[in-house]
Amino acid sequence: MRCPFCRHSDSRVVDSREVDEGQVIRRRRSCSSCGRRFTTVEEAVLAVVKRSGVTEPFSRDKVVRGVQRACQGRPVDEDALQQLAHKVEETIRSAGAAEIPSHEVGLAILGPLRELDEVAYLRFASVYRSFTSVEDFEKEIADLKEAIANRSEAGE
Numbered sequence: 001m002r003c004p005f006c007r008h009s010d011s012r013v014v015d016s017r018e019v020d021e022g023q024v025i026r027r028r029r030s031c032s033s034c035g036r037r038f039t040t041v042e043e044a045v046l047a048v049v050k051r052s053g054v055t056e057p058f059s060r061d062k063v064v065r066g067v068q069r070a071c072q073g074r075p076v077d078e079d080a081l082q083q084l085a086h087k088v089e090e091t092i093r094s095a096g097a098a099e100i101p102s103h104e105v106g107l108a109i110l111g112p113l114r115e116l117d118e119v120a121y122l123r124f125a126s127v128y129r130s131f132t133s134v135e136d137f138e139k140e141i142a143d144l145k146e147a148i149a150n151r152s153e154a155g156e
Helices: 060-071 078-094 102-116 118-128 134-154
Strands: 011-019 024-031 037-043 047-049 055-057 099-101
Touching: 047 102, 060 078, 060 102, 060 118, 078 102, 099 102, 102 118, 118 134
Parallel strands: 047 099
Antiparallel strands: 011 024, 024 037, 047 055
């Protein structure tokens, strides 16, 4: 890390702490050349491990793009999609892992999407869970109806 005072490229970490529930890391550093101290702030990187084994940084935009396809032609606005992506990121970060399998991202999307739009949920679930028959759709629709009925009985 380059020193902001003398521009020397070598510094050592004196203290490190997590802020904002682990989403940000503040590091107190000391320059090995001029001896001055400075603080750096880094956002904790959340990595997604794809099925192929490739690791890439988590992207809210990628979540939004994936859900947009499922919501095509549905009355879902951009703000709702951004809120969904935020919920998904919070869910994933709350697990506390630096790397998360892409499968877990999909699972984190299903819950909020189910609440947002049932048709979009079915579309997304059919691709995510690789539906292969009408029976797969029928089972998912039956589960969805049961969940709706349970919410009605609970007074939600």
